[in-house]
Structures are given as C-alpha cells and as structure tokens.
Amino acid sequence: MIWNEEFETLPREALEALQLKRLKATLERVYATVPFYKKKFDEVGFHPDKLKQLSDLKYVPFTTKQDLRDNYPFGLFAVPRDQVVRVHASSGTTGKPTVVGYTKRDISTWAELMARTFTAAGVKKGDILQNAYGYGLFTGGLGAHYGAEMIGATVIPISGGNSKRQVMLMKDFGSNAISCTPxxxxxxYEAALEEGINVKELPLRVGIFGAxxxxxxxxxxIEEKWGIDAIDIYGLSEVIGPGVSFECIEAKxxxxxxxxxxxxxxxxxDTGEPLPYGEKGEIVFTSLTKEALPVIRYRTRxxxxxxxxxxxxxxxxxxxxxxxxxTDDMLIIRGVNLFPSQIESILIETKGVLPHYQIIVDRVNNLDQLEVLVEVSEEFFSDEIKVLQNLEQTIEKNIKDLIGITCKVRLVEPKTIERSEGKAKRVIDKRKL
Structure with a gap:
C-alpha cells in the first residue's frame, strides 16, 4: 500500500527537479533569516546563488549536533518565535539538549510522513495502534500519533512503561499494531509471559520499530516470539523526528x-568527502521543506x-x-573497531541466550578490557556449571573469530540487566578517553 502515490512514485527526473527547486529555496531562506547559516556560508565563500545542481551542495558546510547546542535554545529558528507552535528536545546525555521547533505546516508535513510510514507497514483505517513511544519532549510519541490518526487508525496513546498494563490493554483493546523501540x-513479550498471555493469540499483526x-x-x-511482521523506521529529532525513512512490508x-x-x-x-551511492558511510540530511528549523547537511553520525x-x-x-x-557509538578496543550491533548478531544466533546484553569497557594497566554481560534462559542458568562455562567459552570464541577481539563473557540470570522503556543502554564505557 502507498499513502501518497503522486510523490512516492515520482519518476527520478521529476523528483530531482523538485529537490533542486526546494533546495534552492531552503538555502536562500536560511541565508536570509538564520545568522548562523549566513556566517557559515560566508566563511567558505558560498552564496545560495551558486547552487546550480544538486551536486553543488558539497560546497556547503556541514551542520552538527554541537551547532544546535551552541545556538540553544532558539538560535537556529528560521521563523519568528510566535510562528513556532511546538517545541521538542532530544534526550542528550551530555550538555544542553538539542531543541527543535515546528510551525503548523511542519506539523502537517510530519503527520504526512508518518502516514506514509504506517501505510508502508500495512496499517490502515480502522486499525488499533498501541503507540508505546514516549510522549513529551521526545519526538517519537507525538510524531507517530499524528500520522496514525491521519490515516484513520485508532490510536492508544499509552507511551512507554507500565509493561504489564500495556499487555493487558493490548489484549482487552485488541491492538493489531504497535509502535515502540525494538x-x-x-x-x-516478557511481561506478557509473566501475565500468562499467549501473545500469538492476540490480534497483533505488525510492529513499527525504531529510535x-x-x-x-x-x-x-521479535517476529518469531510475537508472530508479527517487524518493520524498521528511522528518524531523528534534528531532521524532523520519526518519518525520515521507513521500510515497506512487501520487501523489508x-x-x-x-x-x-x-x-x-x-x-x-573521516574526510567529509561525498561517497557514491552503494558505499557505506555516514548519512547526511538536508531538509527541503522544514520551516521552523531547516537543517543543512546535518551529520547524523x-x-x-x-x-x-x-x-x-x-x-x-x-x-x-x-x-x-x-560513528560515535563505535568502540575502538585495542585497535579494533567494534559496533554493539556486531555483538548482538552473535548473541541472538546463540541457543539459550536471551536478547538482553550489556557491553562494559574498562582500561586496566593501560590495556582495554571488554566484558559482555549476557542473560540466559531459566533452564540454561539452572544447568550445570560446566554447561554455563562451555556457553561462555563458545560466545567468547565466536566474538574472537567474527570480530577479532578478545573479551570476557559473563552469563547472568534472566532479568538481571536493567530493562529500558525507551532506548536500551547497551554500552558502559568506564575508560577516561
């Protein structure tokens, strides 16, 4: 299913012409209304008039999260403050949060993008969506909410937390779609088991997961445990929130x-140089229609x-x-680049291991030490010590063979690792780098 065929199926030539038109207008507007961007453009000798084709964007400076923090709270707004009808802020772990603003048209655009997102996941008018993304300054909850309402779904604005109540309402209300972090x-799922609920008997058929x-x-x-389709979505508050990109249920x-x-x-x-499509690198976004807070070449990391x-x-x-x-989640352990997702892939393929883990990095006697805490199922944890030791050694060997790094795996009881109602805290880095 496609929500907006006119735009979502535009021929590439027409789409790129539209992008160029909108890009020119955006650059002209930020140059005229946002002192930060005028200064940045002037410093490199770029004027919006110089943009003749999309590839000319490479001459424009990048914007970073630090730029948003440096202009806290409203320094990057491109419209008068009284035209901003809503403000969100990121849950930054250090320093000032990054603040984003929306005009009425921005809110409508955001709802449109999330309507596309839900439609691509197979959600339709009359469906019951349990929206367990956090409401508040975080963009997830309200971002998803408006899009689901736009397509005519019934939204349960339950937010995150209170998991046992969540599964009770999921059963009582007949939710057939859910949106939350994976x-x-x-x-x-664990809460449902504790409540004696067989999740595969629920009408739930799809989950829209991101953040x-x-x-x-x-x-x-997730698909095996719940018996549903699990669809990935992507967004970030600095660009708009959820709704930047989405999977379709047909292809995933x-x-x-x-x-x-x-x-x-x-x-x-490392160099900031553009890479051709197909090569892996850092994703950079430029907004083409945002009014309150346009971002130019925003480095997502x-x-x-x-x-x-x-x-x-x-x-x-x-x-x-x-x-x-x-790029800023990447750990360098004794010269080896490591992403938490690499560890996750190995653990989920290991029998008896639950999908809850934590990576702890420390430096002892000037040498990096890596420890991976892994939850195991009840039956494994109650088994012989020798069985647990063999499992630890197997995981350690797989990490060494596939990633090239030596680590210590420690198996822990189910529910030992702290649960998150939002983004899971996967890494604890104790090094003073």
Missing amino acids: SYALNL EPWTNEMRRE SGLHINEDHFLVEVIDP DISRIIKEPCICGRTFVRMEKVTGR
Missing part, C-alpha cells in the same frame, strides 16, 4: 527515504549505505540500509 517489544539501531537477527527474534529490505522532503548524502566520516535499485513496492525513493551503528 528492545521494548522484547520487554513487553535505536537493531539487527535483522533481532527482527527475526532497506528504508525508503522521503526524498521529496529530505536530500540524502553519504560521506566519508549514523552509518549506512544508499540503495538505488527499484523496490518491488513501486516507490521510487532511494533506500538506506538498516543503520549498522554510529
């Missing part, structure tokens, strides 16, 4: 980028690649592969 979906990187192995885990192979609203680039994260081949669903937008990690 790690929270696994948390809800954290997750692997195809975790997708299979790459996330369609809403290219009529966002121009995507892939760059070498997310690692992916762009797929140009046509999709079986009929959409003409390019697709981005599932994010495999972030």
Whole structure:
C-alpha cells in the first residue's frame, strides 16, 4: 500500500527537479533569516546563488549536533518565535539538549510522513495502534500519533512503561499494531509471559520499530516470539523526528527515504568527502521543506549505505540500509573497531541466550578490557556449571573469530540487566578517553 502515490512514485527526473527547486529555496531562506547559516556560508565563500545542481551542495558546510547546542535554545529558528507552535528536545546525555521547533505546516508535513510510514507497514483505517513511544519532549510519541490518526487508525496513546498494563490493554483493546523501540517489544513479550498471555493469540499483526539501531537477527527474534511482521523506521529529532525513512512490508529490505522532503548524502566520516551511492558511510540530511528549523547537511553520525535499485513496492525513493551503528557509538578496543550491533548478531544466533546484553569497557594497566554481560534462559542458568562455562567459552570464541577481539563473557540470570522503556543502554564505557 502507498499513502501518497503522486510523490512516492515520482519518476527520478521529476523528483530531482523538485529537490533542486526546494533546495534552492531552503538555502536562500536560511541565508536570509538564520545568522548562523549566513556566517557559515560566508566563511567558505558560498552564496545560495551558486547552487546550480544538486551536486553543488558539497560546497556547503556541514551542520552538527554541537551547532544546535551552541545556538540553544532558539538560535537556529528560521521563523519568528510566535510562528513556532511546538517545541521538542532530544534526550542528550551530555550538555544542553538539542531543541527543535515546528510551525503548523511542519506539523502537517510530519503527520504526512508518518502516514506514509504506517501505510508502508500495512496499517490502515480502522486499525488499533498501541503507540508505546514516549510522549513529551521526545519526538517519537507525538510524531507517530499524528500520522496514525491521519490515516484513520485508532490510536492508544499509552507511551512507554507500565509493561504489564500495556499487555493487558493490548489484549482487552485488541491492538493489531504497535509502535515502540525494538528492545521494548522484547520487554513487553516478557511481561506478557509473566501475565500468562499467549501473545500469538492476540490480534497483533505488525510492529513499527525504531529510535535505536537493531539487527535483522533481532527482527527475526521479535517476529518469531510475537508472530508479527517487524518493520524498521528511522528518524531523528534534528531532521524532523520519526518519518525520515521507513521500510515497506512487501520487501523489508532497506528504508525508503522521503526524498521529496529530505536530500540524502553519504560521506566519508573521516574526510567529509561525498561517497557514491552503494558505499557505506555516514548519512547526511538536508531538509527541503522544514520551516521552523531547516537543517543543512546535518551529520547524523549514523552509518549506512544508499540503495538505488527499484523496490518491488513501486516507490521510487532511494533506500538506506538498516543503520549498522554510529560513528560515535563505535568502540575502538585495542585497535579494533567494534559496533554493539556486531555483538548482538552473535548473541541472538546463540541457543539459550536471551536478547538482553550489556557491553562494559574498562582500561586496566593501560590495556582495554571488554566484558559482555549476557542473560540466559531459566533452564540454561539452572544447568550445570560446566554447561554455563562451555556457553561462555563458545560466545567468547565466536566474538574472537567474527570480530577479532578478545573479551570476557559473563552469563547472568534472566532479568538481571536493567530493562529500558525507551532506548536500551547497551554500552558502559568506564575508560577516561
């Protein structure tokens, strides 16, 4: 199913012409209304008049999360403050949060993008969506909410947390779609088991999951446990929130980028040089229709690649592969680059292991030490010590063989690792780097 065929199936030539028109207008507007961008453009000798083709964007400076923090709270707004009808902010772990604003038209655009997202996942008018993304300053809850209402779904604005109540209402209300983080979906599965609910007897048929990187192995885990389709979505508050890109239920192979609203680039994260489509690198977005807070060449730090081949669903937008990690999530352990998703892939393929883990990095006597805490199932944990030791050694060997790094695996009881109602905290880095 396609929500907006006029734009989602535009021929590439028409789509790129629309992008160029919108890009020129956006650059002219930020140059005239946002002192930060005027200064940045002037410093490199770029004027919006110099943009003749889409590839000329490479001459424009990047925008980073730090730029948003440096202009906290409203310094990057491109409209008068009284035209901003809503403000969201990221849950930054350090320093000031990044603040984003929306005009009335921005809110309508956002709802449109999420309507496309839900439609691509097979959600339709009359469906009951349990929206377990967090409401509040986080963009997930309200972002999903408006889009689901636009297509005529019934929204349960339950937000995150209170998992036992969540599964009770899921059963009582007959929810047939759920939106939340993938790690929270696994948390809800455990809550359902504790309540004696057989989730495969529920009418739930699809989950729309995002807000954290997750692997195809975790997708299979969720789909097998719940008996549903698990669909990946992508977004970030600095660009708009959820709705930047989405998988289609027909293919589940790459996330369609809403290219009529966002121009995507892939760059070498070290040099900043643009990379051709197909090569893996850091994803960069430029907003084409945002009014309150346009972003120009925003460095997401997310690692992916762009797929140009046509999709079986009929959409003409390019697709981005599932994010495999972030440049700032990447750990360097004794010279080896490590993404948490690599560990996750190994653990989910291991029998007896639950999909809950934590990576702890420390430095002892000037040497990096890596420990992986892994939950195991009840039956495994109550088994002989020798069986547990063999399992630990097997995981350690698989990590060594597949990633090339030596680590200590420690098996822990079920529910030992703290559960998250939002993004799972996968890494604890104790090093003072």
